[in-house]
Amino acid sequence: MSVSPASAPHFEISPNPAFVDEDVRVCLRGLPVAALISIHAATDDDQRRRWSAQARFRADAAGLIDACVQESLGGSYRGVAPMGLFWSMESAAASADGSSNFAKNTTSPDCVDFEAPLGGHVIARASLTRNFVAPGTVTRDLKIPNQADGGAGAAAGETTVGRLFIPPGHGPHPVVIVLSGSGGGFDLDKAAVLSRHGFATLALAYFGAAPLPTWLHRIPLEYFDAALTWLHAQPEIDSQRTGILGVSRGAELALLLGATFPQIRAIVAYAPSSVAWAASGRAKATGEIIPCWTWCGKPVPFAPLPLRGFMWRSAFPVVALKRPVMFRNLFRAGLRNREAVERAAIAVENIRGPILLISGGDDHLWPAAEMSEAIIARLKCNGSAHAAEHLHFAHAGHMLRYPHLPVTARVSGNKHLRGARFSFGGTPEADAEAQSQAWRGAITFLRANL
Numbered sequence: 409m410s411v412s413p414a415s416a417p418h419f420e421i422s423p424n425p426a427f428v429d430e431d432v433r434v435c436l437r438g439l440p441v442a443a444l445i446s447i448h449a450a451t452d453d454d455q456r457r458r459w460s461a462q463a464r465f466r467a468d469a470a471g472l473i474d475a476c477v478q479e480s481l482g483g484s485y486r487g488v489a490p491m492g493l494f495w496s497m498e499s500a501a502a503s504a505d506g507s508s509n510f511a512k513n514t515t516s517p518d519c520v521d522f523e524a525p526l527g528g529h530v531i532a533r534a535s536l537t538r539n540f541v542a543p544g545t546v547t548r549d550l551k552i553p554n555q556a557d558g559g560a561g562a563a564a565g566e567t568t569v570g571r572l573f574i575p576p577g578h579g580p581h582p583v584v585i586v587l588s589g590s591g592g593g594f595d596l597d598k599a600a601v602l603s604r605h606g607f608a609t610l611a612l613a614y615f616g617a618a619p620l621p622t623w624l625h626r627i628p629l630e631y632f633d634a635a636l637t638w639l640h641a642q643p644e645i646d647s648q649r650t651g652i653l654g655v656s657r658g659a660e661l662a663l664l665l666g667a668t669f670p671q672i673r674a675i676v677a678y679a680p681s682s683v684a685w686a687a688s689g690r691a692k693a694t695g696e697i698i699p700c701w702t703w704c705g706k707p708v709p710f711a712p713l714p715l716r717g718f719m720w721r722s723a724f725p726v727v728a729l730k731r732p733v734m735f736r737n738l739f740r741a742g743l744r745n746r747e748a749v750e751r752a753a754i755a756v757e758n759i760r761g762p763i764l765l766i767s768g769g770d771d772h773l774w775p776a777a778e779m780s781e782a783i784i785a786r787l788k789c790n791g792s793a794h795a796a797e798h799l800h801f802a803h804a805g806h807m808l809r810y811p812h813l814p815v816t817a818r819v820s821g822n823k824h825l826r827g828a829r830f831s832f833g834g835t836p837e838a839d840a841e842a843q844s845q846a847w848r849g850a851i852t853f854l855r856a857n858l
Contacts, residue, residue: 419534439467449493453511459497495840497814508817515600542604544576570612573603582649582858583608589656592616625687649858666759673761674857682782683752711752732819732831739774757790768804772833804842805834815839
């Protein structure tokens with residue numbers, strides 16, 4: 409007896425297409441009752457590295473597998489996790505080249521391929537398109553002239569240092585400046601995803617993209633004043649509703665900018681710092697510690713990092729035991745320098761709006777949870793009129809982004825570490841849950857305060 413197409417095994421994926429931060433239901437129908445079936449999912453990142461996951465399910469009495477509500481019995485994850493096939497993806501190529509994060513630096517759609525193999529044959533296939541940019545979104549670039557000497561590889565003319573995403577619909581729109589962390593460059597993907605929720609967003613680079621500084625040192629805050637002036641001159645933007653979303657060193661910067669410029673009315677700070685830190689080096693000519701930030705031509709007061717002692721203490725576990733570096737201990741040592749910390753503390757009480765702080769309790773890069781609580785304490789001590797909220801995820805690490813990207817990377821390489829790797833902390837399960845909750849919290853916060 410022939411099998412009709414409707415009763416043959418087939419995927420049902422909805423919505424399709426979907427936005428990358430949107431929950432997706434993956435179902436497989438037309439299966440034999442109680443059959444044990446694996447679902448495979450795979451996609452490529454922007455470096456063309458293949459990421460994949462699989463999970464085993466048992467079909468129910470109707471011959472259905474629904475990954476949103478049914479338990480994975482093994483594979484890349486176990487238990488009930490509606491988006492487990494997405495966040496549990498791993499890449500052998502990413503692990504081998506030392507840069508183990510899922511690379512997404514553009515706004516081009518992702519394609520996720522699904523297969524269901526059985527008995528050496530694939531019995532069902534499907535593809536899902538995940539979009540970053542909402543239809544009707546307009547983009548506009550912020551450009552600056554290149555330096556006379558060409559900067560760090562910059563050619564003559566102008567270079568894009570920011571991209572504005574203007575959502576569809578009638579303006580003027582509230583706007584959120586999106587700042588990357590210590591990796592530098594743009595967070596184009598994050599700005600694009602955030603804009604689909606009704607905000608204009610500006611992905612703004614401040615180092616790591618020519619002709620800007622090649623690394624995080626001596627960044628003038630006046631640069632951001634000029635960016636605000638350009639942004640507020642755009643006709644679709646409501647200059648009275650300006651916020652910032654920053655991650656890690658970008659969160660440190662976001663709080664500094666909020667304390668400096670009254671135009672900033674709301675701040676979302678992922679893995680923030682309570683103080684301004686020094687750059688990770690000294691001037692070759694003078695041996696002086698290099699500041700990260702300057703204002704009016706002078707260094708913003710900073711807390712130094714006790715690198716020499718940290719390097720000695722880290723040498724054995726890193727070199728002999730091949731353990732990844734935990735920079736959290738370096739920053740904790742810096743926080744014990746109370747005089748420097750008091751001088752370098754960010755004056756968050758001067759921020760003209762509410763703050764949302766987001767931290768992981770197992771952050772191995774720096775003690776974001778402790779520094780978030782220091783920010784809350786300083787606001788209370790100084791009688792700040794604006795609210796501050798701290799979303800804390802006890803088992804999450806440092807690398808929190810928007811939801812549903814692979815979060816399996818626990819360590820990564822860095823060209824300055826001479827082959828050593830550094831640890832993010834957290835677990836994939838904890839990071840996946842934290843990313844979803846934090847992202848929803850950030851959107852709710854921004855809608856309420858801009």
